[in-house]
Amino acid sequence: MVTLFGISGSPRRAATEWIMQEALRYAESNWHAETRYFSVRGKKINFCIHCDHCIRKGSCTHEDAMQEVYEGFAWADAVLIGTPVYQGSLSGQTKVVLDRLRAFAAGNPHGLRNKVGAAVADGGDRIGGQEIAIRAITDFYVINEMIPVGGGAFGANLGATFWSRDKGAEGVAADEDGLRSLHKTVNRLMMVCQLVKEGEPHV
Ligand SMILES: Cc1cc2nc3c(=O)[nH]c(=O)nc-3n(C[C@H](O)[C@H](O)[C@H](O)COP(=O)(O)O)c2cc1C
Numbered sequence: 001m002v003t004l005f006g007i008s009g010s011p012r013r014a015a016t017e018w019i020m021q022e023a024l025r026y027a028e029s030n031w032h033a034e035t036r037y038f039s040v041r042g043k044k045i046n047f048c049i050h051c052d053h054c055i056r057k058g059s060c061t062h063e064d065a066m067q068e069v070y071e072g073f074a075w076a077d078a079v080l081i082g083t084p085v086y087q088g089s090l091s092g093q094t095k096v097v098l099d100r101l102r103a104f105a106a107g108n109p110h111g112l113r114n115k116v117g118a119a120v121a122d123g124g125d126r127i128g129g130q131e132i133a134i135r136a137i138t139d140f141y142v143i144n145e146m147i148p149v150g151g152g153a154f155g156a157n158l159g160a161t162f163w164s165r166d167k168g169a170e171g172v173a174a175d176e177d178g179l180r181s182l183h184k185t186v187n188r189l190m191m192v193c194q195l196v197k198e199g200e201p202h203v
Contacts, residue, residue: 001034002193005076007069008039009083009094014168015122017041019160020082022179023120023186031190036072040093047096054103066100073104073112078193080186081137082120088129090121090136098140105144114196117141118149118189120182122162122172130161149192151185160185
């Protein structure tokens with residue numbers, strides 16, 4: 001059984017939330033994954049202020065909704081982060097979540113090692129910065145010793161991409177190519193995660 005943690009980096013109940021719910025539903029029904037979901041919507045999440053409390057003490061000085069994210073990462077074998085495209089890249093909310101995960105790594109050296117990660121981005125424009133947003137997320141995976149995956153050539157390349165046409169959930173639900181890229185990406189994420197789990201040393 002693979003555990004999958006899904007995160008939406010949108011402040012709205014709209015396109016990204018719809019995509020993430022579909023991804024988790026798909027992983028549960030096709031891969032029997034156990035899933036958890038976290039949305040930044042309505043949550044208080046402070047910026048990292050580089051106080052280095054995490055480096056000295058192993059935990060973050062802020063007490064806020066990130067606790068749920070830390071628990072989700074500790075629990076998960078696989079992570080899927082979804083972001084709306086803001087100014088050609090990931091949303092500020094998504095970036096803050098990634099920055100604040102520095103405290104997770106400080107408290108658990110190699111705690112993210114070999115977790116498998118993928119990303120999905122949705123933009124109001126067909127080519128609005130989705131791949132750049134995805135790369136920012138997969139770079140985080142690389143930096144933190146995770147295993148980044150895309151969805152494979154001919155449809156999902158670096159990960160899942162949607163064109164919402166700025167129409168929220170309705171817009172992405174109508175994007176058949178986007179949906180195909182999401183399913184390909186979730187398939188790849190689950191496949192690699194199973195391989196990693198099977199290959200784990202049994203000590
Ligand atoms: C501050 C801001 C900046 C945005 N910048 C872009 C952009 O650079 N490229 C793009 O394609 N869409 C851009 N959009 C549109 C959103 O990415 C798009 O509507 C997305 O589907 C919203 O996701 P949500 O419904 O989950 O909030 C921007 C929206 C906002 C609020």
